Amino acid sequence: MGARRPPVLRITHHLDATTIIALASGTLDEALGVVAASHVWWCAKCRDALKEAERVGGYLLNKLTRNDSAVSSADGRAPDQTPGANEEPMHAANIGLPLPVANKLGGMSLSDLRWRWAVPGLSLHQLALAKGGKGRLFLMRIGPGRAVPQHCHGGEELTLILRGSYSDRFGRFAIGDIAALHENVVHRPLVDREDNCICLVATEAPARFTSLIMRMIQPFVRI
Numbered sequence: 176m177g178a179r180r181p182p183v184l185r186i187t188h189h190l191d192a193t194t195i196i197a198l199a200s201g202t203l204d205e206a207l208g209v210v211a212a213s214h215v216w217w218c219a220k221c222r223d224a225l226k227e228a229e230r231v232g233g234y235l236l237n238k239l240t241r242n243d244s245a246v247s248s249a250d251g252r253a254p255d256q257t258p259g260a261n262e263e264p265m266h267a268a269n270i271g272l273p274l275p276v277a278n279k280l281g282g283m284s285l286s287d288l289r290w291r292w293a294v295p296g297l298s299l300h301q302l303a304l305a306k307g308g309k310g311r312l313f314l315m316r317i318g319p320g321r322a323v324p325q326h327c328h329g330g331e332e333l334t335l336i337l338r339g340s341y342s343d344r345f346g347r348f349a350i351g352d353i354a355a356l357h358e359n360v361v362h363r364p365l366v367d368r369e370d371n372c373i374c375l376v377a378t379e380a381p382a383r384f385t386s387l388i389m390r391m392i393q394p395f396v397r398i
C-alpha cells in the first residue's frame with residue numbers, strides 16, 4: 176500500500192510558502208513535517224515549490240560558504256515524474272496512502288487500524304513520534320454528516336484530508352487538501368454526507384473547545 180503517486184488529484188488547498196521553506200530546510204517539527212511531506216507526495220504544485228525552495232536554499236548555502244563552484248543537491252537530482260495534463264483522474268477510494276503516512280502505519284491500512292472512540296461520530300488513532308518529539312500526530316475519523324464540535328487551537332495545526340471531505344467557514348476540503356489553522360482560529364468542520372472523513376492531523380497543542388461540555392470531557396477523551 177501507499178507508495179505509488181496517483182496520476183491526478185483535484186487539490187485546491189495547498190501548503191503556504193513558510194511551511195514549504197521550513198520543510199525544505201528541515202526545520203519543521205516531526206509531526207508537522209509528516210503532514211506537509213504527505214501533501215507534497217500527492218501534490219505536483221507543492222512538489223515543484225519544494226524543489227525550488229531546496230534549489231534556492233542550496234544556492235544560498237553555497238554563497239554563504241563561498242563555494243560557488245559547488246552544485247546544490249537539488250540540481251543534481253533526477254526530476255520527479257509530474258502528472259501529465261492528459262491523465263485521467265483516479266477514483267479517490269483507489270488511491271494508496273502517501274509514503275510518509277504509510278511508513279508511520281507500518282504497512283497497516285486505514286481499515287486495519289484500531290480506532291479509539293472520542294465523542295459520538297469521532298474516533299482517533301494516535302501515531303508515535305520520535306522520542307522528545309513536540310506536539311501530536313494522529314488520524315481522525317469523522318462519520319458521514321457529522322461535525323467536529325466548534326473549537327480553536329492552542330498552536331499551529333496542519334491537517335491533510337486522506338479520505339472523504341468536509342466543509343467549514345474556510346471552504347470545502349477533500350482528499351489531498353491541506354487545512355492550515357493558526358492559533359485562536361475558531362472553526363466547526365462538517366463532514367459531507369456520503370462517507371467517513373479521515374484526516375491526518377499534526378498539532379502543536381490540544382484543541383480548545385468553545386462549549387463547556389466539551390471542555391469538561393476533553394481530559395477524558397484526550398482530543
Ligand SMILES: [Zn+2]
Nearest residue numbers: 189190218221
Ligand atoms: Zn499542494
